[in-house]
Amino acid sequence: MANLYQYQESNIHRTWILFVVFFLVVGGLGYIFSQAYGDPSFFVFAMLFCIIYSFISYYSSAAIALTLARAVPIEKKDNPQLYNIVENLAITAGLPMPALYITPEMQINAFATGRDKNHATVAVTAGALQRLNKDELQGVLAHELSHIGNRDILVSTVAAILAGIISLLADIFLRSLFFGGIGGRRGNNNSEAGEIFFIAAIVLSILAPIGTMLIQLAISRRREALADASGVLLTRYPQGLISALQKIAVDNVPMKSAKDSTAHMWLDTPFKGQGVSWWHRMFMTHPPIAERIKALQQISA
Amino acid sequence: MTWLILVIIVIALWLVLVYNGLVRNRNRAQEAFSDIDVQLKRRYDLIPNLVETVKGYAAHEKTVLEDVTKARSQAMQATGPAKPGAENMLSGALKSLFAVAENYPQLKANENFAKLQDELTDTEDKIQAARRFYNGQVRDFNISLQTFPTNLMANSLGFTKMDFFGDLTDAEKQPVQVKF
Numbered sequence: 001m002a003n004l005y006q007y008q009e010s011n012i013h014r015t016w017i018l019f020v021v022f023f024l025v026v027g028g029l030g031y032i033f034s035q036a037y038g039d040p041s042f043f044v045f046a047m048l049f050c051i052i053y054s055f056i057s058y059y060s061s062a063a064i065a066l067t068l069a070r071a072v073p074i075e076k077k078d079n080p081q082l083y084n085i086v087e088n089l090a091i092t093a094g095l096p097m098p099a100l101y102i103t104p105e106m107q108i109n110a111f112a113t114g115r116d117k118n119h120a121t122v123a124v125t126a127g128a129l130q131r132l133n134k135d136e137l138q139g140v141l142a143h144e145l146s147h148i149g150n151r152d153i154l155v156s157t158v159a160a161i162l163a164g165i166i167s168l169l170a171d172i173f174l175r176s177l178f179f180g181g182i183g184g185r186r187g188n189n190n191s192e193a194g195e196i197f198f199i200a201a202i203v204l205s206i207l208a209p210i211g212t213m214l215i216q217l218a219i220s221r222r223r224e225a226l227a228d229a230s231g232v233l234l235t236r237y238p239q240g241l242i243s244a245l246q247k248i249a250v251d252n253v254p255m256k257s258a259k260d261s262t263a264h265m266w267l268d269t270p271f272k273g274q275g276v277s278w279w280h281r282m283f284m285t286h287p288p289i290a291e292r293i294k295a296l297q298q299i300s301a
Numbered sequence: 302m303t304w305l306i307l308v309i310i311v312i313a314l315w316l317v318l319v320y321n322g323l324v325r326n327r328n329r330a331q332e333a334f335s336d337i338d339v340q341l342k343r344r345y346d347l348i349p350n351l352v353e354t355v356k357g358y359a360a361h362e363k364t365v366l367e368d369v370t371k372a373r374s375q376a377m378q379a380t381g382p383a384k385p386g387a388e389n390m391l392s393g394a395l396k397s398l399f400a401v402a403e404n405y406p407q408l409k410a411n412e413n414f415a416k417l418q419d420e421l422t423d424t425e426d427k428i429q430a431a432r433r434f435y436n437g438q439v440r441d442f443n444i445s446l447q448t449f450p451t452n453l454m455a456n457s458l459g460f461t462k463m464d465f466f467g468d469l470t471d472a473e474k475q476p477v478q479v480k481f
Binding site for chain 2: 087092240
């Protein structure tokens with residue numbers, strides 16, 4: 001990747017491609033299930049349910065994330081240096097100042113959440129404050145602010161809606177097999193076409209949830225790489241973030257409050273000490289640290 | 302006949318979108334420029350307090366203190382192309398003041414002085430941040446202005462390229478000398 005702007009654009013393009021694939025998968029599955037079931041209404045139901053459910057979680061995302069991380073709000077007087085760093089980065093990014101929190105974890109990590117830039121929150125671990133110097137902290141905070149600027153909470157909510165629809169469809173379909181809802185309806189369709197759709201629907205009910213998880217994780221990884229690029233464009237000092245990532249790469253301090261549901265939000269995965277096998281690479285919420293460092297080093301060479 | 306009307310409507314819509322986009326980007330860049338002044342004003346407001354504090358410990362360093370005060374009023378009055386030069390002179394005067402303060406350990410130990418020094422350093426960071434944001438807005442505006450097909454219409458619609466902050470003239474590239 002020749003420069004930061006290209007790195008940024010590449011990640012944005014890949015996100016779009018992933019979403020197109022996602023929409024097609026949702027549409028295709030909806031069609032197949034509707035044909036197999038003979039009735040599209042439960043696709044509509046799944047869609048509405050997921051949209052409503054996801055927007056409720058979108059609006060309360062900040063509160064939940066902060067409680068799970070046991071984060072404590074801080075004001076300017078509690079830590080003026082941290083406050084100034086974030087304030088200056090917010091000015092550079094043209095964003096309103098987010099609410100600042102500290103979590104009592106010794107692992108070096110940080111996250112940003114909040115439904116939009118006017119309700120944004122940035123949380124930093126106590127470990128990060130202690131173990132990173134000012135340039136590294138700036139790099140990390142610029143990455144987090146970039147998540148807010150790039151509306152990544154919204155992106156991941158949309159991805160979660162799509163994933164939820166697929167999971168719900170698969171779930172309803174499989175359950176309906178037990179309760180014999182299909183038997184009667186099959187007679188209405190051309191039996192051959194109905195059979196094919198039926199078999200396809202069963203296979204997909206098992207495979208689709210895994211597939212959607214992979215797409216969701218791919219989207220999450222692209223947005224993390226994008227936040228790296230955008231963050232460096234804010235500080236114009238790649239070495240800060242590179243140095244912080246290098247420290248994180250050797251940081252094996254576990255996070256007590258690490259949860260699967262919020263793992264994607266952190267700067268790097270809070271589940272430390274994992275090997276990076278092929279299987280694990282597919283299921284990572286973040287690109288491997290070594291890859292992120294290399295990408296930034298290539299750009300700043 | 303209907304084809305022609307459709308084409309005209311599409312072109313008209315395109316022109317509206319182009320014009321509105323350029324207006325929006327230009328206004329954002331202009332607002333970003335004013336934001337720099339917001340940070341500059343912070344600096345002006347901090348300086349009198351600083352001068353008073355230093356006078357308490359280093360009253361005989363009259364030249365340095367006077368230089369700072371004069372540079373400040375000049376910077377406040379400067380407008381347009383003279384502004385960056387005046388601001389640079391003020392930065393230079395402040396640097397001289399802090400350099401002189403190094404010789405007065407009691408002054409350095411003064412809490413108020415330390416706080417003001419921190420605030421002024423932070424203000425310099427904020428000025429830099431505001432300028433960087435302004436440059437980003439100018440970049441986006443210039444890109445939208447110069448890309449095809451908008452560039453065909455941009456001049457006739459009355460939009461011109463904006464300059465980045467820090468397009469220093471040759472005189473400004475010289476090291477700053479505080480001279481009155």
